[in-house]
Amino acid sequence: MSFINICRDNTDPFYRYKMPPIQSKTEGRGNGIKTAIVNLSEVARALNRPPSYLVKFFGYELGAQTQIDRFLVNGAHDTNELQDSLDGFINKFVLCGSCKNPETDIILKGKDTLERDCKACGKVTIIDPKHKLYSYIVKNPPDNKKGKKSATATANVVGGGKSISDIAAGQGDILNGGGVDENLDVENFDEDDDLLAKKIQQEAAQLQELKIKDDEWAVDMSQEAIAARARELEGLNGSGINGSSSSLNKFDEFGEWLIKESGNNVADLPNDVEIYKKIVELDLIESSEILQVLGQTLFDENILEQIEPHVGLLTKLINNDPQNEKSLLGGLERLIGLQYPSLTSQLPKILHSFYDKDLISEEIIINWGSKVSKKYVSKDISKKVRKSAKPFIQWLQEAEEESDDDDE
Incomplete structure (x- = not known):
């Protein structure tokens, strides 16, 4: 719809x-x-x-x-x-x-x-x-x-x-037929809201169990990974993990949609408006992980030429949220570290482009470069990626120090 x-x-x-x-x-x-x-x-x-x-x-x-x-x-x-x-x-x-x-x-x-x-x-x-x-x-x-x-x-x-709980529980008209008459009984609506709140809390608890820890696998959007997870989920009769509609399934659905629409060719991706509508349709607009997915799917070895056309979409989804910026950076780390290692030498330019277009802030990049993490890739790859980014991170740090000296 x-x-x-x-x-x-x-x-x-x-x-x-x-x-x-x-x-x-x-x-x-x-x-x-x-x-x-x-x-x-x-x-x-x-x-x-x-x-x-x-x-x-x-x-x-x-x-x-x-x-x-x-x-x-x-x-x-x-x-x-x-x-x-x-x-x-x-x-x-x-x-x-x-x-x-x-x-x-x-x-x-x-x-x-x-x-x-x-x-x-x-x-x-x-x-x-x-x-x-x-x-x-x-x-x-x-x-x-x-x-x-x-x-x-x-x-x-x-x-x-529709909230996440509405979709998971199949609720479309939660108040339909609720017996509301001309003398509106506000308490009936409160009870419905309370029930909805409980469902949201229950689902939040379920999703919390699925959250990716810092040292565990992240959302791998390669075609092979999507197919492997689809096979794993066959035994769940399509109902999702723990019998509910999980965000993991939705990410796979989004990835499969992109692959189908583009033939796994970045040059043939749907336009940004269609991508945004699909994200809304799948109820992923509030999920920071969608930025990680886009970091892996919007770009290929020609990333430096592909950033500008997607600035509007990424800016809209990031919405000045640091967690969204981190997630996008994690997707880029997987893209460069796993899919296109040849881009490692260009990472300073790539980061500068995202920074220059206000997609990833100085603070997020510096913090990301300060320690190796196994959240998105293996420790060895994480170390290699951050080492290649060091020149740009040092430039940011020096610029920040100069700014502090000027303020004094």
């Missing part, structure tokens, strides 16, 4: 806030005709809003009666009409009034004042009280528990309405 930008005015294909498009079907006929929004709970989860808010909004905007418990709007309304109406809800009740970021919570201030608390820019903006939905929300405010993750940390960033 493809996803669309939450703010449809933003046409950037790398826009990180996604949601599933509205899906609807018409039920009944004559005066009893109704429109059912079949994936409303997924859309609501991506927007971090209760489904009842969306149903009531559609009713007010389209001048129709609604049935919250079944996500029904009286009358025949096509999908485009509903999607356009949803844009109005997003603009009025989701997007920050200052930075237009959808990472907001609705807060009831006092008895009848609704505010949007933006987790991105920190601004608190007032919601326009003129819309009829305003009164409904005042009477049925969301319960924003302290410490509760916003939509960015759960649904919309990683796949338009």
Whole structure:
């Protein structure tokens, strides 16, 4: 299923806030005709809003009666009409009034004042009280528990309405048929959130067991390694490790997709937009290991000419996160140390190019070069790779010392 930008005015294909498009079907006929929004709970989860808010909004905007418990709007309304109406809800009740970021919570201030608390820019903006939905929300405010993750940390960033646990448990419409009536029982939603939180914690514990220790094998994305792991997983009946959908399987699926699309030829890789969409589809957008995978798959012996075309994709995925930078560096270490040893002599130039394009920071490179590690390759190869990188690391250290002297 493809996803669309939450703010449809933003046409950037790398826009990180996604949601599933509205899906609807018409039920009944004559005066009893109704429109059912079949994936409303997924859309609501991506927007971090209760489904009842969306149903009531559609009713007010389209001048129709609604049935919250079944996500029904009286009358025949096509999908485009509903999607356009949803844009109005997003603009009025989701997007920050200052930075237009959808990472907001609705807060009831006092008895009848609704505010949007933006987790991105920190601004608190007032919601326009003129819309009829305003009164409904005042009477049925969301319960924003302290410490509760916003939509960015759960649904919309990683796949338009589905968290890792949703996908693993096969949950699409967790609130569908949840018995929500006109007098919204907020506690029912809290219970669903608690159940979801427990599932996330359980899966996190399972994934923790799979985490790669510093002295163990990393994500090997060579064609031979992918095939070998596929054979190992055959005995699991396709259910994944410990009976759940593991991130390891998803990395293999991503690797197999790249091999299939490119014929294992870097020059024929899908474009960066398609690669990004596949990462979102596989729910790997929040995984630092995806940078390690890309470090091994986007480049070959012509890496110095191939870095620039992928700067946009890598910058978007790294997102100024040091762990993501380390993971990318680990992928490059495997690429150069195992796949293309002939590139070892060019490593200073390669690192300088990634540094010059703000993909890997000075601190990360210096720390990486300060000690041998068996995390991504064997100790001997790690030592050889770092030795070849020494001239560039020394240049960074000298530049840093000069900068400190100037400050003094």
